[in-house]
Amino acid sequence: MNVLIIKTSSLGDVIHALPVIDYLHQVSPGIEIDWVAEEQFLPVLEHNPGLRRIFAVRTKKWRKAPFSAETRSDLKELRKGLRERPYDLVFDIQGNLKSGLIAWLSGARERIGFTREVLQEKANALFTTRRIPFRDCDRNVTDRYLRVVSVPFDRDYRGMELAGAIFSSPEDEAAAERYRAELPEGLVILFQVGTTWSSKLWHPEGWTELARRIVARYPGATILINWGSPDEKAIGERIIREVGAAVRLLPWLRIRELIPVLRRMDLVVGGDTGPVYLAAAVGTPTVSFYRATSAATYAPQGKRHRAVQADMECAPCYRTSCDRDGECRNSISVDALFAAVTDLIEPANGS
Template sequence: MRVLIIKTSALGDIIHALPVIDYLRQVSTGVEIDWVVEEPFLPVLEHNPGLSQIHVVRTRKWRKAPFSAETRKDLRALRMELRERCYDLVFDIQGNLKSGLIAWLTGARERVGFTREVAQEKANCLFTTRRIPFRDSDRNVTDRYLRVVSALFGRDYRGMELTGAIVSAPEDEAAAERYRAGLPGGPVILFQVGTTWNTKLWYPEGWSELARRVVARYPGATILINWGSPGEKALGERIAGEVGPAVHLLPWLRIRELIPVLRRVDLVIGGDTGPVYLAAAVGTPTVSFYRATSAATYAPQGKRHRTVQAAMECAACYRTSCDRDGECRRSITVDALFGAVTDLIGQYPNGKDAPC
């Protein structure tokens, strides 16, 4: 059997979908699994031994010039590439118009996706031949992806041990190992201070106070700041200036370079954002906080992870801007996050050796 997974973006969503590979390999002997992904997120998948082929798409570029000769050429090539694989099943777990079109381009008779009520864009349902409803128990986004994929195999994913492995190139692993060897011997904790929505961010003073408490509680600890924009870099520099030499800014890292670094730190702290989910996928404990989004839906699962939901009656509002933004940020207290840090480090001082 040859199966195609369409999950093109974004970083965190692709990571949440990785267990579908393990599910398919467990329920279907000899299955070949292909995946469609946006070019920036290829490093999450490109070394995965469970995948037979990866189709890379560049839909952002295509949207900018939909009628250009280059776009038409790319789409013709994608259609040919997909149809040559002769898929028995296509699972569209993206749920928007572009993913629906990609599913249609495959020419597959069985194209499975979301119901109209939950699809990101209702037009997606024009391109699927079967639409799978969620159950009330499918609260976490990974559960929802697995519900769609498992519906045709007659075996519920619940009770199965499923992982979402991410494999790096040897040269990237070696570079991260050299970087880690140059740090002090105490615990290494990474702060992921940035994300895409303002309503997912924490407040700067909170990051600095949390860093002070970590350094005071764990002498010899190193705090690394990951950043991806000038604003995030400036925040990292502010934290380092206010806390002292225990805080280090990472160099700007591409996804493929960041993955093995996350594998080598002892704990990652951040909001609802891709690097936190990358950390969880490679086995690193996490403390994550949620404001406009829901911890129940997106938070990493398992004993090595702690979550804090904003203490607001309107939390998980999914708004990208809000007049009460400052109040919401401060409803996530330093005490709550620091308590989660000490709880994890106390239980699992060697985070990578902790049970899942």
């Protein structure tokens, strides 16, 4: 059986969708799976042994110049690649107009996706031939992707042990190992201080106080700050100034370079953002917090993960900005995050 998965973005959502690969191989041995993703997220998929082929798309660039020769050539090549081997099933678990068009370009007769009421872009429903409703038990976003994929195989995903692993090249693993060897012995904890929405961020004072408490509780611990913008780097530099040499800036890393570094961390702390989900996917414990979004929907699942939801009556609001932003940030307490950190670290140390 040949199957196509369309999950193009974002980084976190592609990671949340990875267990569908394991599900499909368990329920249909010998299945061959292709995947369509945005070019910048290929490192999450490119070394996965469960995939036959990955198609890279550049939809933002195409939208800026939809009638350019380059766009027309890219779409022609995509259509040609998608039709090289007929797909028995196409699963559109992106659910927007662009993914619907990609599903249609595949030429597959059976294209399965979300029901209209949960689509943000209702036009997507024009391109699917079968639409799967969620159940009340499908609370986490991964559950929802698995629901759509599982129905044609008549086997519920619940009760199955499903992995969402991410693989790296030997060269990137070796580089991460060299970097880890240069750090002091002891705990190494990574802070992911940035994310895409301002309504998902925490305040710098909170990060600084959390770092102080960790360093005081665990002498010899190292805290690394991951950053991807000047603002995030400035927060890291502030934490270093106020806490001291136990805190370091991580070098700026591309996704493929960050993945094996996260694999070598003892713990990752951050909000609703891709690197936190990368960490969980490679087996690293996480502490995550949620303000505008829902911990029940997005937080990593399992005994090695802890999540804190903003203590606001309006949370989760799914707004990208808000007049009560300061109040919402402060509702994520240092006490709650530090308690989650110690809860994960101390059992592992036998304390």
